[in-house]
Amino acid sequence: MAATSRQASSVSPDAPAPVIVAIDGPSGTGKSSTSRAVAAKLGLSYLDTGAQYRAITWWMLTHGIDVRDAEAVAAAADRPEILSGTDPAEPTITVDGTDASGPIRTQEVTGAVSAVSAVPAVRTRITELQRAIAAGAPTGIVVEGRDIGTTVLPDADLKIFLTASPEARAARRGGELKGSGGRPVDLDATREALLRRDAADAGRKTSPLRKADDAVEVDTTELTLEQVIECVVTLIEEKQQAR
Ligand SMILES: Nc1ncnc2c1ncn2[C@@H]1O[C@H](COP(=O)(O)OP(=O)(O)OP(=O)(O)O)[C@@H](O)[C@H]1O
Numbered sequence: 586m587a588a589t590s591r592q593a594s595s596v597s598p599d600a601p602a603p604v605i606v607a608i609d610g611p612s613g614t615g616k617s618s619t620s621r622a623v624a625a626k627l628g629l630s631y632l633d634t635g636a637q638y639r640a641i642t643w644w645m646l647t648h649g650i651d652v653r654d655a656e657a658v659a660a661a662a663d664r665p666e667i668l669s670g671t672d673p674a675e676p677t678i679t680v681d682g683t684d685a686s687g688p689i690r691t692q693e694v695t696g697a698v699s700a701v702s703a704v705p706a707v708r709t710r711i712t713e714l715q716r717a718i719a720a721g722a723p724t725g726i727v728v729e730g731r732d733i734g735t736t737v738l739p740d741a742d743l744k745i746f747l748t749a750s751p752e753a754r755a756a757r758r759g760g761e762l763k764g765s766g767g768r769p770v771d772l773d774a775t776r777e778a779l780l781r782r783d784a785a786d787a788g789r790k791t792s793p794l795r796k797a798d799d800a801v802e803v804d805t806t807e808l809t810l811e812q813v814i815e816c817v818v819t820l821i822e823e824k825q826q827a828r
């Protein structure tokens with residue numbers, strides 16, 4: 586079992602201390618798009634922790650593990666090797682050496698990921714990977730997920746909690762699904778599916794989706810993606826200047 590990040594770089598001895606940024610929030614609030622763009626702008630690493638939970642879920646599904654059986658999921662939690670590439674220009678995720686970036690986005694994985702990620706043994710395993718990756722990021726890292734500010738990196742230099750109305754989030758997801766071709770998107774069904782996943786993620790016992798007490802909340806409902814990126818870049822630069 587191993588998990589590391591691949592983003593080689595050399596750091597000068599005079600370089601500022603790495604900056605650790607935690608971005609959490611419900612589904613479709615813009616965590617991935619914002620985190621990736623902010624990391625690219627500031628020369629930081631980027632980690633999509635949802636992709637890791639999706640990767641372990643995909644492994645369970647492809648290895649015949651019943652994802653509703655928490656004991657079976659826990660017993661297998663250490664078996665897959667999950668490797669995250671943290672270059673924001675080209676984030677990658679492999680499971681046992683296989684590129685999983687496509688398969689982890691299927692409806693089957695989306696429908697099972699909340700159950701798998703609620704299993705404490707899975708969270709322990711994935712949290713260890715996340716902390717190791719963050720500790721090894723040469724200039725710092727933007728880590729996005731559900732429990733980064735509360736559990737994974739409680740000492741992060743900056744914590745952000747993104748929100749947006751369910752209608753705005755459904756419309757954004759609808760735009761993505763439409764872009765991928767196929768039938769017209771049912772926005773009500775998309776909204777209900779988002780809310781169901783939020784409820785499962787916020788309702789689990791271990792490390793639920795929650796805003797950290799010291800997180801800055803940014804409501805993105807009325808903001809463009811560019812505005813959100815600019816807002817987060819400014820917050821990080823302010824933190825860096827204050828150090
Ligand atoms: N402020 C915004 N305005 C309009 N569209 C946005 C905004 N932020 C993100 N989007 C779009 O919304 C969609 C969802 O964004 P993204 O995947 O970044 O959200 P997320 O919070 O990471 O979702 P999930 O938790 O489900 O992975 C993407 O198509 C993205 O381009």
Ligand SMILES: Nc1ccn([C@H]2C[C@H](O)[C@@H](COP(=O)(O)O)O2)c(=O)n1
Pocket residue numbers: 612634635636638639698699702703729730731732733782786
């Ligand atoms: N820190 C995290 C990140 C993600 N999850 C779980 C819950 C989500 O529904 C799922 C997929 O995440 P997404 O790709 O939509 O960001 O993974 C979690 O429990 N903790």
